Amino acid sequence: SGRWARASAIIKELEEKCGTPTGKLRQVADAMAVEMHAGLASEGGSKLKMIISYVDNLPTGNEKGLFYALDLGGTNFRVLRVQLGGKGRGIISQEFTEVSIPENLMVGTSDALFDYIAAELAKFVAKEGQDYQLPPGRQRELGFTFSFPVLQSSINSGTLIKWTKGFSIDDAVGQDVVAELSKAIERTGLDMRVSALVNDTVGTLAGGRYVNQDVVAAVILGTGTNAAYVERAHAIPKWHGLLPKSGEMVVNMEWGNFKSAHLPLTEYDHSLDTESLNRGDQIFEKIISGMYLGEIVRRVLCRIAEEASLFGDTVPPKLKVPFILRTPDMSAMHHDASSDLRVVREKLKNVLEISNTSLKVRKVIVELCNIVATRGARLAAAGVLGVLKKLGRDAVKDGENQKTVVALDGGLYEHYTEYSKCMENTLRELLGEEVAETIVIEHSNDGSGIGAALLAASHSQYL
Numbered sequence: 312s313g314r315w316a317r318a319s320a321i322i323k324e325l326e327e328k329c330g331t332p333t334g335k336l337r338q339v340a341d342a343m344a345v346e347m348h349a350g351l352a353s354e355g356g357s358k359l360k361m362i363i364s365y366v367d368n369l370p371t372g373n374e375k376g377l378f379y380a381l382d383l384g385g386t387n388f389r390v391l392r393v394q395l396g397g398k399g400r401g402i403i404s405q406e407f408t409e410v411s412i413p414e415n416l417m418v419g420t421s422d423a424l425f426d427y428i429a430a431e432l433a434k435f436v437a438k439e440g441q442d443y444q445l446p447p448g449r450q451r452e453l454g455f456t457f458s459f460p461v462l463q464s465s466i467n468s469g470t471l472i473k474w475t476k477g478f479s480i481d482d483a484v485g486q487d488v489v490a491e492l493s494k495a496i497e498r499t500g501l502d503m504r505v506s507a508l509v510n511d512t513v514g515t516l517a518g519g520r521y522v523n524q525d526v527v528a529a530v531i532l533g534t535g536t537n538a539a540y541v542e543r544a545h546a547i548p549k550w551h552g553l554l555p556k557s558g559e560m561v562v563n564m565e566w567g568n569f570k571s572a573h574l575p576l577t578e579y580d581h582s583l584d585t586e587s588l589n590r591g592d593q594i595f596e597k598i599i600s601g602m603y604l605g606e607i608v609r610r611v612l613c614r615i616a617e618e619a620s621l622f623g624d625t626v627p628p629k630l631k632v633p634f635i636l637r638t639p640d641m642s643a644m645h646h647d648a649s650s651d652l653r654v655v656r657e658k659l660k661n662v663l664e665i666s667n668t669s670l671k672v673r674k675v676i677v678e679l680c681n682i683v684a685t686r687g688a689r690l691a692a693a694g695v696l697g698v699l700k701k702l703g704r705d706a707v708k709d710g711e712n713q714k715t716v717v718a719l720d721g722g723l724y725e726h727y728t729e730y731s732k733c734m735e736n737t738l739r740e741l742l743g744e745e746v747a748e749t750i751v752i753e754h755s756n757d758g759s760g761i762g763a764a765l766l767a768a769s770h771s772q773y774l
């Protein structure tokens with residue numbers, strides 16, 4: 312009937328617009344490498360901020376003692392304590408707690424957010440058992456993982472450039488986030504020093520390096536997305552400080568803000584961006600990361616409901632609610648292996664209050680999830696290829712037997728299997744078999760928190 316023809320036409324158009332043939336992905340990877348160069352050349356030289364992290368030494372395995380970490384990501388934050396054993400002994404013990412951030416605090420004041428975080432931190436410390444003891448007279452030290460763009464001025468200071476991922480707290484922008492956290496910690500009466508401020512990508516890189524010396528880059532695919540890698544310090548023209556002894560510097564790319572004419576964007580992406588809290592920013596993030604994939608699917612479904620009456624004569628009201636379809640729901644539907652697609656049926660009923668769907672309609676929905684996830688995953692792979700190109704690790708060098716490990720983390724990567732499989736397969740496809748053999752993607756489980764604790768240890772005031 313006309314209804315189905317219209318629906319098919321909309322889906323076909325979406326598929327075309329979301330197309331990521333290999334040639335396009337190579338253009339995206341090349342553009343990424345070009346922007347990396349530009350961002351390293353001068354401050355503000357590119358959409359990629361290429362932030363100098365002040366981490367010029369990654370963990371060696373000799374880190375020792377009790378350290379804390381606080382990981383503030385998108386929707387949750389984690390507090391952890393880690394007892395590091397020193398040379399060859401690794402992590403002796405670790406404990407963590409995870410707390411969700413109340414939505415009102417994501418758009419409130421800086422003090423309200425940091426007071427909440429500091430209070431949770433103080434609770435965590437108060438519940439500490441006897442097996443975690445600091446040497447007498449020694450102050451507790453913390454690594455602060457803060458997954459938003461910060462212009463660092465040292466290993467433990469930096470000002471917030473802007474919020475992303477649904478956060479919008481105006482009075483925090485331009486402030487030193489370590490000072491804000493430290494003041495809040497003081498207000499709770501806790502005696503703790505923030506020794507390291509790290510982006511989650513930098514933490515993941517550090518955590519990854521602790522377990523595998525071949526780790527040279529880290530990528531986060533979670534609520535948002537970002538990457539960090541180890542650069543040669545003399546290849547950073549905008550760095551005017553002393554050359555570090557190691558000759559290296561970890562760079563936080565802030566790749567979520569990448570944008571290129573080669574990115575396949577649709578009308579749905581444009582309207583999502585226009586209606587977002589950070590219009591014009593984070594375009595790469597808005598098409599590949601967990602905060603947005605479900606929302607893109609919802610927007611397409613809404614259009615099909617309006618123009619092809621996919622769910623009957625009226626558009627189901629819930630379908631019009633922005634961000635109601637979350638990426639975990641989308642991945643559950645995408646992964647539905649039952650013959651009657653009963654997970655899709657349940658999600659439609661419970662999340663969107665749409666009942667009595669036909670199998671044919673449910674198949675359309677799985678197809679939509681597949682189109683949107685595939686585009687995201689293939690573009691993420693192109694981003695990784697861009698970083699490998701910049702590192703000169705996208706080709707096999709004669710006579711060398713070099714391994715390159717990229718640490719990956721984030722809820723999207725971890726739980727959305729179709730997405731991560733597609734990303735890894737695409738990377739192999741782009742690299743070709745011979746090179747692909749030398750590149751390893753390693754899941755760095757919670758590396759960002761442990762990495763921050765490790766960096767707090769290597770930047771301890773007691774060293």
Ligand code: ADP
Binds near residue numbers: 387458601723727
């Ligand atoms: P953050 O990025 O906020 O620091 P995580 O790395 O834990 O936190 O990622 C959480 C994000 O991962 C969620 O916002 C969601 O987008 C995505 N995610 C979590 N679980 C799933 C899932 N089962 N399927 C798909 N995406 C998921």
Ligand code: MG
Binds near residue numbers: 384385511533759
């Ligand atoms: Mg995180």
